[in-house]
Amino acid sequence: MPDLDSVVREISEEMAARADRGAVADYIPELAHVDPGRFGLAVIDADGRLSAGGDSETLFSIQSISKVFTLTLALGMVGDRLWKRVGREPSGNPFNSIVQLERERGVPRNPFINAGAIAVTDVILSGHEPREALGEILRFMQFLAQDQTITIDATVAASEKRTGFRNTALANYMRSFGVIENPVDYTLGVYFHHCAIAMTCRQLAAAGRFLAHNGRNPSTGHSVVSPERARRINAIMLTCGHYDGSGEFAYRVGLPGKSGVGGGILAVAPGRASIAVWSPGLDEAGNSHLGRIALERLTQRMGWSVFGA
Ligand SMILES: NC(=O)CC[C@H](N)C(=O)O
Known part of the structure; x- marks a missing residue:
């Protein structure tokens, strides 16, 4: 070798x-x-x-790589019930696509496209304040990497929030089907911030x-x-x-x-x-x-x- x-x-x-x-x-x-x-x-x-x-x-x-870790956390919180809110099939579409959501009643194809990851973040957020949910995600990353110095780049998160029109559309669309349960602003706030973790x-x-x-x-x-x-x-x-x-x-x-x-x-x-x-x-x-x-x-x-x- x-x-x-x-x-x-x-x-x-x-x-x-x-x-x-x-x-x-x-x-x-x-x-x-x-x-x-x-x-x-x-x-x-x-x-x-x-x-x-x-x-x-x-x-x-790390952007969408955070979605692996939010999926892991959400499965730990709600187990297989997660699969009522998000599928696990490839989408064959771009990461920020909205086209399948109407036909599939707001349930995103998988947890790694944006819509799916936003739905997963919403599950993590339920029952918590946004700040607590975000802290949970960040501490999980620090624990896994055995490194307390890992932080969120707030400038990147703010930059994405300012221009996140598509993600806002995806989240609102899913909210209309009840797939997102929390206020859209809260869910997106947590989502933009976990995407902005710097490693x-x-x-x-x-x-x-x-x-x-x-x-x-x-x-x-x-x-x-x-x-x-x-x-x-x-x-x-x-x-x-x-x-x-x-x-x-x-x-x-x-x-x-x-x-x-x-x-x-x-x-x-x-x-x-x-x-x-x-x-x-x-x-x-x-x-x-x-x-x-x-x-x-x-x-x-x-x-x-x-x-x-
Ligand atoms: N593919 C990605 O990394 C996308 C993540 C990015 N934060 C977004 O929502 O658009």
């Missing part, structure tokens, strides 16, 4: 030098300032060893370790979810984690993964490693362009695709 440190170093060098970098998301004005030349990669293996390259210690906006590749790879090891962090011994639940979250990441680019991601990378418009991707190699990559330039589906290519190289060289060598 090739040496992981060398593979990570070589990939990071190749990615830093590439000219094709995709386009930085600009519908959230604050994200438009991020330098598209950045690239970071962090891999934490089953023994807790870190292999990292490039800008793996730079904070970036490094190293912190994110650490937070994802439970998904790679049957629901348990093998270093701390903390059991986060049952093995079945970890397997199912991974299944949804594989089928829905990259929106209408999910098929292509499975074809090329072959791992459960979740992307965010900040340019990050969290990927899970079951039994082997938790991986976080960041490159801010996106492809047409809104997924990190070089992030995907880097993961494709990594899984090919390490033989880590869940579909075989």
